[in-house]
Amino acid sequence: MTAVKSGWREAFLVYTRPRVLGMVFLGFSAGLPFLLVFSTLSAWLRDVGVELSVIGFFSWVGVTYSIKVFWAPVVDTLPLPWLTKCIGKRRSWMLLAQLGIAAGLVGMASADVESQLQWIAIFAVWVAFCSSTQDIVIDAYRIEAVVVEYQGAMAAMYVLGYRIALLVAGAGAFYLAEYFDWSIAYQMMAACMLVGVAATLIIDEPLPNEDQEARKLARQVEAAIGVAGRRNWLARLGAWFSDAVLSPFVEFFTRNGKFGLMILVLIATYKMSDITMGVMANPFYLDIGFSKKEIADISKIFGFFMTIAGASIGGVLVARYGIMKPLLLGAVMAAATNLLFVLLAVSEPSLALLAGAVSADNLSGGIATSVFIAYLSSMTSTAYTATQYALFSSLMTLPAKLLGGFSGIVVEHYGYELFFIYSASVGLPAIVLVLVLMRRYARVNIQSPSLKKRG
Structure with a gap:
């Protein structure tokens, strides 16, 4: 990779x-x-x-x-x-x-x-x-x-x-x-x-990039479920279901082997720290004494521009260094910047401190988002682009949103300081998984089919 x-x-x-x-x-x-x-x-x-x-x-x-x-x-x-x-x-x-x-x-x-x-x-x-x-x-x-x-x-x-x-x-x-x-x-x-x-x-339509290995695998899946070469309408429907629904999943695990499950766990956990913290961000700002106007001004001005700046930096880093090093940087920054809100929670209300925390959080979020999208893109096969990426994008947010639903309970029982430490800690599995996958890619030097030049 x-x-x-x-x-x-x-x-x-x-x-x-x-x-x-x-x-x-x-x-x-x-x-x-x-x-x-x-x-x-x-x-x-x-x-x-x-x-x-x-x-x-x-x-x-x-x-x-x-x-x-x-x-x-x-x-x-x-x-x-x-x-x-x-x-x-x-x-x-x-x-x-x-x-x-x-x-x-x-x-x-x-x-x-x-x-x-x-x-x-x-x-x-x-x-x-x-x-x-x-x-x-x-x-x-x-x-x-x-x-x-x-x-x-x-x-x-x-x-x-x-x-x-x-x-x-x-x-x-x-x-x-x-x-x-x-x-x-x-x-x-x-x-x-x-x-x-x-x-x-x-825009121009991307040139078709038929993956022969994927097509061969699709025929094997058709044969395995007994719909290969049959002519009746039910078998043709079964063959379409095999090619469109089953083959994308089989292809992903065939290409990635036992690391396929690890990749899916990374996808499910990478945004967990960011989303978990985001659920309680606005209630936290209000509870420590900032007005709605102050929150809106800071989040709109600093939040908007720092997110765009972070996403742009992420794009440059991928073009310069590849994906895995910037992916690790994004995971570390997303977790580490949550700790800035601990400082905000134990300090007197300060617009400068709020602007700094929001800026750092949105900058790291922008970097992590653009790099992570690039990673997800590299994980898809050009034979099943839409299906595999739709799966990845759903998996990317669903577990994090489910975990985020417990954020209020954590705040009520332990306070905001421990909550932000907790929100940073839930980003640790993603950091570990990126390091493990970096070692795997460095050792076997595997290049996914999606790295081939596209139209």
């Missing part, structure tokens, strides 16, 4: 490559719908008098993002009639999802909240479904479009576009709703999806 190292000049020039720059616009397209079916939608519903209990039910829309792995095999393998022939497999699915998002937002804007709340719920689920489908395709495109040493930069540009979209769908939608109304705000958000549509039509 190595990448070609380059000089610092070449490492920084990675951000001038057209496909890397194009990820800003695709990241914007991916980030825009997210808040529009979550916090922005909650604000709209509450603003017009919808009961809190009903608003709470709308949070279930988010389940769609967590189960996208179930239809990722369809996106990975099935062509769209006519459209795929015209613009390619990845771009056709991307365009369809973007048009679906825009149509869903227009539907939400057209429904009357007081008398047609059920239609807003239906359209919100539709937007979330199309948005998560778009995520599947953009992730697959990003992995297939460039070689692995550019994946950190691709992730950094994606994060930049995504963060800008969150500002537009958050603060931007609020401003539009204040000066006009929520219907106009959602119509304008639908129009903003044209950014993604234009990017999809401009």
Whole structure:
């Protein structure tokens, strides 16, 4: 698992490559719908008098993002009639999802909240479904479009576009709703999806990169379950299920052997420290005496720019040093910066100290995110890009979110100081696993199929 190292000049020039720059616009397209079916939608519903209990039910829309792995095999393998022939497999699915998002937002804007709340719920689920489908395709495109040493930069540009979209769908939608109304705000958000549509039509389709070893393995799996070479429709359906669903998992463990399970555990634990701390961050700021305005100012200004800076640095480090050393750095920094909040917890409220802690936390989070995305990208086979990455991305957040649910209990029983020490300690398994995998890659010098040059 190595990448070609380059000089610092070449490492920084990675951000001038057209496909890397194009990820800003695709990241914007991916980030825009997210808040529009979550916090922005909650604000709209509450603003017009919808009961809190009903608003709470709308949070279930988010389940769609967590189960996208179930239809990722369809996106990975099935062509769209006519459209795929015209613009390619990845771009056709991307365009369809973007048009679906825009149509869903227009539907939400057209429904009357007081008398047609059920239609807003239906359209919100539709937007979330199309948005998560778009995520599947953009992730697959990003992995297939460039070689692995550019994946950190691709992730950094994606994060930049995504963060800008969150500002537009958050603060931007609020401003539009204040000066006009929520219907106009959602119509304008639908129009903003044209950014993604234009990017999809401009970018080039990645060149197909058929993995012969993966195809051979797929035929072996078909034979093992008894659907190889059969002609009836049930056997053909079984063969598709074998190729699209079973083979991606078999291929991953065949390629990585006994270390496959260790890699999955790393994926499940790498963001655990960051997510666990994040659950209690805002309550902590309020409890130690900072005002909501102070928290917003610090998190928006320092948080936004330091995350972008960290993601950009992560992209440069991957291009310069490969993946594993920056991956270790990100794991160490994500855990270590949590200890800064211990100092904040035992000190008098200080905006300078808050800004320093938030800056360090977001900088390390940005580095860890872009490097980790590059690592996940390198772990996928080009034969099953969308399916394997959808699995990885779901595994990346689900255990951490489950553990984060116990954060309040830890704070109530032991206080914030011990909680932040605890949140730093849950990052130790990821550090150990990265070190073990670094030794493994150095010893056997294995290069994953995903490191091959892509179109």
